[in-house]
Amino acid sequence: TLVVFCAQSGSSFVIRNQANFSRQLLPLYYKHNNMASFIRQLNMYGFHKVVSIEGGGLKVDKDEMEFAHQFFLMGRPYLLENIKRKIPTSKGAGGGGDLDGARPNLVTKVLTDVKRMKERQDSLNSQLLAIKRENQVLWREVALLRQKHHKQQQIVNKLIQFLVTMVHSSRGQGLGLKRHYSLMLDNSPHRNRKLAKLEETLADNSAEPVSLFPTVRGLTSVEPVSLVSYRERSDLS
Secondary structure: OOOEEEOOOOOEEEEOOHHHHHHHHHHHHOOOOOHHHHHHHHHHOOOEEOOOEEOOEEOOOOOOEEEEOOOOOOOOHHHHHHOOOOOOOOOOOOHHHHHHHHHHHHHHHHHHHHHHHHHHHHHHHHHHHHHHHHHHHHHHHHHHHHHHHHHHHHHHHHHHHHHHHHHHHHHHHHHHHHHHHHHHHHOOHHHHHHHHHHHHHHHHHOOOOOOOOOOOOOOOOOHHHHHHHHHHHHHHO
């Protein structure tokens, strides 16, 4: 016959014969065979004795004992790791009262620290938000400055190209104008008329040919003519 087995509900185990259980099984796992000591061990780990009431009285067979635990369930061995030994609580003569009196102060201190931390966190969040806004403004300003710089660079490049074109064109046009102006002076009718009048005046005043340019010799009677011719030449040039 079985000495120990699980109940039909699967939430408890039954020891049928205490004498055989303590004599045959306890020495295999403990250094004693004391049933009372084993029951104390069960109570320390949270097991409690199940009392069966049949017909308003206790069960007749007193040699059979049943124990149960909330984590002792048949077919669920992974719950056994939750069965742990109870930690005994010992209270001193006045220790309990001091501890109870210290708890409100501790809770108040913790709440105060949490409140301060929350205030600091809110302040940091506000500063971070302000920094983000300033950063966005700076990025927009940088983008505008880049656009302005690009436009100014384009304007400067166009001005340089325009000046270079003007310099080249002015050089070519200056040579053409100079040559054309010299030809116009050479073929000018006014110049021809002045030269003819000057020659007629010289022919009337002297029989000798007089040079249109002043000489280095001494003053002669044709000195005024030479001065006039010099002035005329100056006007023509």
